[in-house]
Amino acid sequence: MAHSLHASSPAAVRSNRPDLATDAVRAAREDLAACFRMAARNGFEEGICNHFSAVVPGHEDLFLVNPYGYAFRELTASKLLICDFHGHVLDGEGEPEATAFYIHAEMHKRLPRAKVAFHTHMPYATALSMTEGDPLIWAGQTALKFYGRTSVDRDYNGLALDASEGARIASAVGDADIIFMKHHGVMVLAPTIAEAWDDLYYLERAAEVQVLAMSTGREVQPVDPAIAAATYKQMREGDSESARLHLAAIRRQLDAEEPQYRH
Secondary structure, three states: OOOEOOOOOOHHHHHOOOOOOOHHHHHHHHHHHHHHHHHHHOOOOOOOOOEEEEEEOOEEEEEEEOEOOOOHHHOOHHHOEEEEOOOOEEEOOOOEEHHHHHHHHHHHHHOOOOOEEEEEOOHHHHHHHOOOOOOOOOOOOHHHHHOOOEEEEOOOOOOOOOHHHHHHHHHHHOOOOEEEEOOOEEEEEEOOHHHHHHHHHHHHHHHHHHHHHHHOOOOOOOOOHHHHHHHHHHHHOOHHHHHHHHHHHHHHHHHHHOHHHHO
8 A cells, every 4th residue: 555755865965965963953853753652652653654744943944754665663763764845865764655745745845834644544524524524523522622623635646646736735734734635545734743633642532532422323412612612712721831841751651661662
C-alpha cells in the first residue's frame, strides 16, 4: 500500500542546509516521536502507511516527517527526516513515503497556519468517513470539541501520488482543523504538536463512542445546536494549555516505559 518517493537528495542541498541542530528542533523531534509511539499504543497506526509532520521551528519551508518503511512504534527523534517542499531530504536517513510527501508538503505550503499535520487511518474515525452524510453527528460531549471545526473531502481520488492531489486535498480543508477524507481516513491540522496530538486522540475517542452508539440500533440523538456551540466554546477555552499538559503526560509515560523514543 505504501509507495517509495524516490526523491533526489543532492549533496548541494545538504551542504547548504541551515542549522538544524537547535534546541527548538530537538524538542520538536522528541515531541513528534512521542506522538508516534503513543499513536501506536492506541491503535491509530496502519502498518507503515500513515504519517505525521511538523514545520521545523524557525524554518517555514522545511518539515519533519517519518521515514518510509518504519512502523510508528519503531520511530525515535533521530529517525525523523527533515524535508523541503521539493522532496529533498536535508537531514536524516531514508526518504518520506510518497503520499506522505505529496499530502504534507502541499498542506504546509498552502496552509501556513497548519504547522502540524497528522494523517491516520485510525479505525473509528475512518469508519465514519465511509458512511452516508456528515461523519460526526454531535451526540457525544467529546465530539463537541470539534463542533464547527471539521470539513469533508467528498471526492476520493485514489492515492495521492502527485502534487496536484495533495493540492486538491489542501483546498478541501477550507478553514477547518480536521478533515475527514471520504473512503480514506482523517487529517488533523494544528499550530503545535501538542494540539495536534490532543485533537487526534479525542477525535478517535469521539468517533469510537459514536460508532458504539450507532451499533445499538437505537436512534442517536444529537445535542441541541445552541448547547453544542456553547459547549464548544467552553471546551476551547484553555484548550492549548490542556493539550500541552496532555503531551507532557504521554511523555512521562514514555520516559518511564519506552525512553528510547528520545534517541
